Amino acid sequence: MAGPPASLSARDVGSFAYLSVKDRSPQILTKAIDTLHRHKSEFFEKHGEKGLEAEKKAISLLSKLRNELQTDKPIVPLVEKFVDTDIWNQYLEYQQSLLNESDGKPRWFLSPWLFVECYMYRRIHEAIIQSPPIDDFDIFKEFKDQNFFESQESIIALCTHLQELRKTIEDLDENQLKNEFFKVLQISLWGNKCDLSLSGGEHISQKTNIMNSLEDLKPFILVNDMDRLWSLLSNCKKTREKESVTRVDIVLDNSGFELITDLVLADFLLSSKLATKIHFYGKTIPWFVSDTTLHDFNWIIKQLKHSNNKWVSQCGVDWEDHVKTGRWVYLDHIFWTLPHEFSAVSQVAPDLHAALQKAHLIFFKGDLNYRKLTGDRRWEFTVPFHEALSGFHPAPLCSIRTLKAEVQVGLQPGQGEQLTASEPNWLTAGKYGVFQFDGPL
Numbered sequence: 029m030a031g032p033p034a035s036l037s038a039r040d041v042g043s044f045a046y047l048s049v050k051d052r053s054p055q056i057l058t059k060a061i062d063t064l065h066r067h068k069s070e071f072f073e074k075h076g077e078k079g080l081e082a083e084k085k086a087i088s089l090l091s092k093l094r095n096e097l098q099t100d101k102p103i104v105p106l107v108e109k110f111v112d113t114d115i116w117n118q119y120l121e122y123q124q125s126l127l128n129e130s131d132g133k134p135r136w137f138l139s140p141w142l143f144v145e146c147y148m149y150r151r152i153h154e155a156i157i158q159s160p161p162i163d164d165f166d167i168f169k170e171f172k173d174q175n176f177f178e179s180q181e182s183i184i185a186l187c188t189h190l191q192e193l194r195k196t197i198e199d200l201d202e203n204q205l206k207n208e209f210f211k212v213l214q215i216s217l218w219g220n221k222c223d224l225s226l227s228g229g230e231h232i233s234q235k236t237n238i239m240n241s242l243e244d245l246k247p248f249i250l251v252n253d254m255d256r257l258w259s260l261l262s263n264c265k266k267t268r269e270k271e272s273v274t275r276v277d278i279v280l281d282n283s284g285f286e287l288i289t290d291l292v293l294a295d296f297l298l299s300s301k302l303a304t305k306i307h308f309y310g311k312t313i314p315w316f317v318s319d320t321t322l323h324d325f326n327w328i329i330k331q332l333k334h335s336n337n338k339w340v341s342q343c344g345v346d347w348e349d350h351v352k353t354g355r356w357v358y359l360d361h362i363f364w365t366l367p368h369e370f371s372a373v374s375q376v377a378p379d380l381h382a383a384l385q386k387a388h389l390i391f392f393k394g395d396l397n398y399r400k401l402t403g404d405r406r407w408e409f410t411v412p413f414h415e416a417l418s419g420f421h422p423a424p425l426c427s428i429r430t431l432k433a434e435v436q437v438g439l440q441p442g443q444g445e446q447l448t449a450s451e452p453n454w455l456t457a458g459k460y461g462v463f464q465f466d467g468p469l
């Protein structure tokens with residue numbers, strides 16, 4: 029039997045992966061360096077001379093990294109001892125073992141894009157942890173916060189919608205509840221347009237009321253398994269015994285506006301009783317510019333709580349309460365910031381795999397999660413999603429993702445080709461989206 033297709037890689041000159049490594053990644057590193065510069069006086073105020081020295085050190089490590097990338101140097105092992113260092117260095121050896129003699133060592137413009145891109149973010153983290161006392165500095169925090177502040181109007185609209193809905197939710201009939209479920213799902217999908225790594229850290233926020241755009245955006249949903257999600261969860265609700273649990277896990281993506289859309293979805297799942305418990309998974313270190321860490325998660329809920337708008341602050345109060353009472357649980361695991369595709373989870377992180385198996389449904393938000401679900405490979409567009417998962421199926425799962433990388437499976441025959449003919453960048457512009465479900469086996 030033929031093995032899986034090749035990985036996306038910057039070795040394919042002109043591909044999106046190539047352009048990302050060549051242009052976008054150095055741009056992100058430059059922004060990171062610039063951020064350190066701008067925080068110089070803050071480091072001095074906090075730590076005195078030691079803060080200044082640390083800033084210099086972090087900047088020089090990041091400049092070195094940018095130079096390695098731009099001159100296509102070999103990927104070198106991580107040096108600083110951290111919880112995941114050994115796993116990373118083993119993975120680097122594994123990548124080395126895949127190369128034949130003439131290819132030499134893993135390199136930026138040769139190795140799989142997923143690997144080198146994750147490695148870049150891990151090296152950014154290494155530069156920071158090698159530079160105490162500023163070793164807990166989140167270099168991307170201000171971008172994430174800015175995205176939140178610039179999306180205020182849409183956040184107010186979403187929180188108002190949710191709070192109004194909660195008042196009458198008990199009175200809705202099946203069909204009305206299903207329609208509301210579909211709305212919050214679509215809100216969460218389009219929330220994924222707002223990531224900051226695609227724009228190289230340039231501002232992208234949700235300035236208009238997303239609620240008004242849902243109908244217009246429907247034609248851009250290429251795979252729409254929302255009905256199957258409804259069947260699964262409404263069935264759980266009907267057959268659930270008293271006191272028993274229906275758990276939905278959400279593997280989060282970006283903080284800022286997207287996180288709010290995910291929390292709205294999570295709140296709706298509880299209010300509608302489609303679920304009784306939500307587990308969120310975030311990142312342990314700053315990742316792909318805008319990804320959610322525990323700090324971002326808590327920060328956003330606190331910001332909402334202190335809002336002047338009564339619906340927004342009500343959301344903050346309710347969500348803090350969900351966390352306190354354990355209906356919402358935030359978890360992190362180093363696996364989410366490793367370079368492995370998800371089919372490796374049972375090997376690399378059996379504890380996480382066992383935890384995921386206890387969910388009734390798992391949502392995977394965003395593009396990077398889709399790339400890891402499918403192994404970031406050059407699959408034919410018509411390959412079934414289940415096949416591209418390569419054995420990864422801890423529980424029924426659904427990707428909620430706008431397309432920002434050249435990988436897409438599960439399309440109808442001819443659908444991908446037609447899109448390519450009419451819109452050359454349909455795979456990468458974040459304009460199209462999917463709800464792609466892999467149901468109970």
Ligand SMILES: O=P(O)(O)OC[C@H]1O[C@](O)(CO)[C@@H](O)[C@@H]1O
Binds near residue numbers: 048145224281394
């Ligand atoms: O936040 P998301 O949706 O995972 O998007 C991140 C994506 O953006 C990119 O930086 C651009 O495609 C990809 O590297 C990555 O898959």
Ligand SMILES: [Mn+2]
Binds near residue numbers: 281316
């Ligand atoms: Mn992201």
